[in-house]
Amino acid sequence: MFMVLPLVPLPVSVTEPTGMLSLTAATRIIVENDADAAASVLADVIAERTGLRPAVAGPGHDAIRPGDIVVRRTARQGEQYTLHVGDTARLEGADAGLFYAAQTLRQLLTDDREGWALPHVDIEDSPRFSYRGVMLDVARTFFDVDTVKAFIDRASSLKFNRLHLHLSDDQGWRLQIDSRPLLTERGSTAAVGDRPGGFYTKDDFREIVRYAASRHMVVVPEIDLPGHTHAIGLAYPELVEAPVMNDGLLAQAKELGEALPAAGEPYRGTGVGHSSVKIHGDATWDFLRDVLTELAELTPGPFLHVGGDECLGTAQADFDVFIERVTALTTELGKTPIAWHEAGSAQVAEGTIGQYWGSTTPAGEHADHARRFAERGGSVIMSPSNTAYLDMKYDAEFPLGLDWAALIDLQTAYEWEPTAIVDALPAQAILGVESPLWAETIETLDDIDQLIFPRVAAIAEVAWSPAATREWTSFRERVGGLGAVWDAAGWAGHRPSEIAWSTR
Known part of the structure; x- marks a missing residue:
């Protein structure tokens, strides 16, 4: 009988093989393909939840061993990610996807009274709305x-x-x-x-x-x-x-x-x-052009409300x-x-x-x-x-x-x-x-x-x-x-x- 995984929002696909991956003082986060930012986020969320802070190993690391968590940045863009937990844990995705994979892993961390662990799971996930x-x-x-x-x-x-x-x-x-x-x-x-x-x-x-x-x-x-x-x-x-x-x-x-x-x-x-x-x-529109121009310059995102x-x-x-x-002016400002x-x-x-x-x-x-x-x-x-x-x-x-x-x-x-x-x-x-x-x-x-x-x-x-x-x-x-x-x-x-x- 599988446990109810506390995953919110619910991923697109979740498969639950039996078994658990224990986290110990020897657990490492292995960084592949410049996934340093995601590895740092993952180390923080694991430490926050468990009190354990895995060592982070970058280029030139030793061979991956059971119990390691591998964070791999992929060329595929977007917010989708995959998360596999078996003998090792593996997170794959682009930058945003890896961040979301780390949040999912945070929710999976389980205190089974014998120590912290992750349930074996295979997740394929992407958002419904952009x-x-x-x-x-x-x-x-x-x-x-x-x-x-x-x-x-x-x-x-x-x-x-x-x-x-x-x-x-x-x-x-x-x-x-x-x-x-x-x-x-x-x-x-x-x-x-x-x-x-x-x-x-x-x-x-x-x-x-x-x-x-x-x-x-x-x-x-x-x-x-x-x-x-x-x-x-x-x-x-x-x-x-x-x-x-x-x-x-x-x-x-x-x-x-x-x-x-x-x-x-x-x-x-x-x-x-x-x-x-x-x-x-006219003074109102001079004001609005001044204000919205400065706001647009401050805002790297595409939207102004x-x-x-x-x-x-x-x-x-x-x-x-x-x-x-005003909507025409906003469009004019890019x-x-x-x-x-x-x-x-x-x-x-x-x-x-x-x-x-x-x-x-x-x-x-x-x-x-x-x-x-x-x-x-x-x-x-x-x-x-x-x-x-x-x-x-x-x-x-x-x-x-x-x-x-x-x-x-x-x-x-x-x-x-x-x-x-x-x-x-x-x-x-x-x-x-x-x-x-x-x-x-x-x-x-x-x-x-x-x-x-x-x-x-x-x-x-x-x-x-x-x-x-x-x-x-x-x-x-x-x-x-x-x-x-x-x-x-x-x-x-x-x-x-x-x-x-x-x-x-």
């Missing part, structure tokens, strides 16, 4: 560089490859822009409630990009436009319209005791839809003009624009990617908006708020999170299919999946862990594993085996009682 993202909102709450790196560690361990940073919102502007210094001098000082503000220097941002790349994640920076722009007005009031109240904002402010947004004053509430840049002003959501105080015709123009699905109302630039954040049962024109990105030669990232939003509460009593989209327990986060949401959207037009973490209710890394674990593992499997192999009962058992893996890494999180969590 875009597998998580988003961190650093605008409502500012998180420092070390916290962002910790978030990257958690996400990359589950084979996510995109980090979407929500860098601006009504509450704060979070990135140094040399041509517009008042954005950080005045626009970065606040956050939700009484939390401190903050911003990333350009060197900070470069370090985040570098660290993400070392974990095979591409940073997708977002400047939210034309709404969610109250903080811009603190720095450059001539560029923004006066706040426009809406019924939802007024009701929420009354219920939560939040102050309403006021021109020229930091906004520390959580209401939305009240702000807009001046869409037809330009927002486009919740512009409740903006006339539809004005919104459409703005989206058409980047692929991404925009929230509302932007599909406009003639977005050819190839613009939409990010769908509506329900798994689309309301109103949400599905139409999403389809239009594909019609314009683009694609769609699926982020349904009632299954993929990591900031929603697990249940009504959970102390962190919101509930406007849904209460999302682990099974709800797992049991949805990206291709089944928007009718008549071709499956090939779905670029991938992203799971956002908005920050209205969180302040610390521990808060982040409480909301993302274990649901981020469910989203990881939706994004990586073949649809035909996904099954809740299997996932429930496998994810429980990751309890000890996450504990060893120092990742706390929520542990739903319906899951049998491992402790060894």
Whole structure:
């Protein structure tokens, strides 16, 4: 009888011969074909999980012997990898594939009370979707560089490859822009409630990009436009319209005791839809060209996210003009624009990617908006708020999170299919999946862990594993085996009682 291997996301193919490979002080990591980076990652994850740090042997090593772990970089490109464990362990793939193979091996490490071991296994693996993202909102709450790196560690361990940073919102502007210094001098000082503000220097941002790349994640920076722009007005009031109240904002402010947004004053509430840049002003477009040019120069990845959501105080015709123009500007700067699905109302630039954040049962024109990105030669990232939003509460009593989209327990986060949401959207037009973490209710890394674990593992499997192999009962058992893996890494999180969590 085979053990249940705690593999999340589930690989494409797993075969389990009988037997175990013991890890001892004599275990070596053998490096072949310049796989040094992957070998270093593997040594770190083995040491973290077991306390053993295998010696790393490079060119000129002794003959491979039983118990060794061989890391071989292959010419085949992409994120696919193979992992074989028998008398030796062998990991093969290109750079990203080897990194993911190391994460899989981390999950396989087993404490059998006689020592650490790996079960014999043969794995062939590759991702379903090329875009597998998580988003961190650093605008409502500012998180420092070390916290962002910790978030990257958690996400990359589950084979996510995109980090979407929500860098601006009504509450704060979070990135140094040399041509517009008042954005950080005045626009970065606040956050939700009484939390401190903050911003990333350009060197900070470069370090985040570098660290993400070392974990095979591409940073997708977002400047939210034309709404969610109250903080811009603190720095450059001539560029923004006066706040426009809406019924939802007024009701929420009354219920939560939040102050309403006021021109020229930091906004520390959580209401939305009240702000807009001046869409037809020449000064606005000079500003946007300056900002997006610097952001493009800072960003080696192919994407710039330009927002486009919740512009409740903006006339539809004005919104459409703005989206058409800002996506064209982004394309001109050599980047692929991404925009929230509302932007599909406009003639977005050819190839613009939409990010769908509506329900798994689309309301109103949400599905139409999403389809239009594909019609314009683009694609769609699926982020349904009632299954993929990591900031929603697990249940009504959970102390962190919101509930406007849904209460999302682990099974709800797992049991949805990206291709089944928007009718008549071709499956090939779905670029991938992203799971956002908005920050209205969180302040610390521990808060982040409480909301993302274990649901981020469910989203990881939706994004990586073949649809035909996904099954809740299997996932429930496998994810429980990751309890000890996450504990060893120092990742706390929520542990739903319906899951049998491992402790060894």
